[in-house]
Amino acid sequence: AQSVTQPDIHITVSEGASLELRCNYSYGATPYLFWYVQSPGQGLQLLLKYFSGDTLVQGIKGFEAEFKRSQSSFNLRKPSVHWSDAAEYFCAVGAADSSYKLIFGSGTRLLVRP
Amino acid sequence: DAGVIQSPRHEVTEMGQEVTLRCKPISGHNSLFWYRQTMMRGLELLIYFNNNVPIDDSGMPEDRFSAKMPNASFSTLKIQPSEPRDSAVYFCASSIGQPGTEAFFGQGTRLTVV
Numbered sequence: 001a002q003s004v005t006q007p008d009i010h011i012t013v014s015e016g017a018s019l020e021l022r023c024n025y026s027y028g029a030t031p032y033l034f035w036y037v038q039s040p041g042q043g044l045q046l047l048l049k050y051f052s053g054d055t056l057v058q059g060i061k062g063f064e065a066e067f068k069r070s071q072s073s074f075n076l077r078k079p080s081v082h083w084s085d086a087a088e089y090f091c092a093v094g095a096a097d098s099s100y101k102l103i104f105g106s107g108t109r110l111l112v113r114p
Numbered sequence: 115d116a117g118v119i120q121s122p123r124h125e126v127t128e129m130g131q132e133v134t135l136r137c138k139p140i141s142g143h144n145s146l147f148w149y150r151q152t153m154m155r156g157l158e159l160l161i162y163f164n165n166n167v168p169i170d171d172s173g174m175p176e177d178r179f180s181a182k183m184p185n186a187s188f189s190t191l192k193i194q195p196s197e198p199r200d201s202a203v204y205f206c207a208s209s210i211g212q213p214g215t216e217a218f219f220g221q222g223t224r225l226t227v228v
Contacts, residue, residue, distance in 0.1 A: 032214040042221060044207075049216055100209060101147060101217075104156065
């Protein structure tokens with residue numbers, strides 16, 4: 001069965017510092033992978049997705065993620081964090097069956113120090 | 115497009131009462147998902163519709179929960195009778211139902227059962 005693991009529950013970084021959020025997936029074939037962001041009281045907004053092709057994908061708000069098949073990882077990165085990036089981040093994998101449902105990780109809460 | 119629209123945004127009800135949550139998916143999307151988000155369990159998929167037909171309801175916690183999609187532009191999630199442990203944020207999401215496509219989320223309904 002497909003699954004997603006986000007090993008870090010909380011991460012705190014200083015404003016202007018770089019960021020990497022980890023995501024590992026379990027899947028038998030080439031996965032569809034997504035990163036979403038959720039601000040307090042809001043729904044989930046798509047940051048970026050990997051479908052095929054270039055393993056380094058660019059997203060909105062200056063985020064990027066790299067798909068590494070050998071490590072079953074899809075880590076999210078940002079070179080310089082802004083205070084407005086404080087939110088919860090979810091990694092998700094697209095289901096293999098015809099439902100195309102998304103299976104989410106447990107999320108990583110990002111705190112940004114001024 | 116206005117995106118996925120959910121109502122109400124907040125609902126407070128007494129234990130034992132019936133609760134109905136509503137969702138209007140994005141026009142042209144043929145897949146609709148109901149998720150529940152809690153601190154303890156994260157994001158759980160409750161049920162998924164494709165072309166208005168329920169495909170997978172294995173995530174519905176018990177018979178007190180039911181969902182309908184009478185047409186392509188409207189879905190409801192009903193809890194009867196409600197219990198305090200149903201308190202959560204309920205999200206509706208829709209997608210075009212193709213491989214690798216993302217789901218678009220509504221703002222959610224925060225349900226509190228007292």
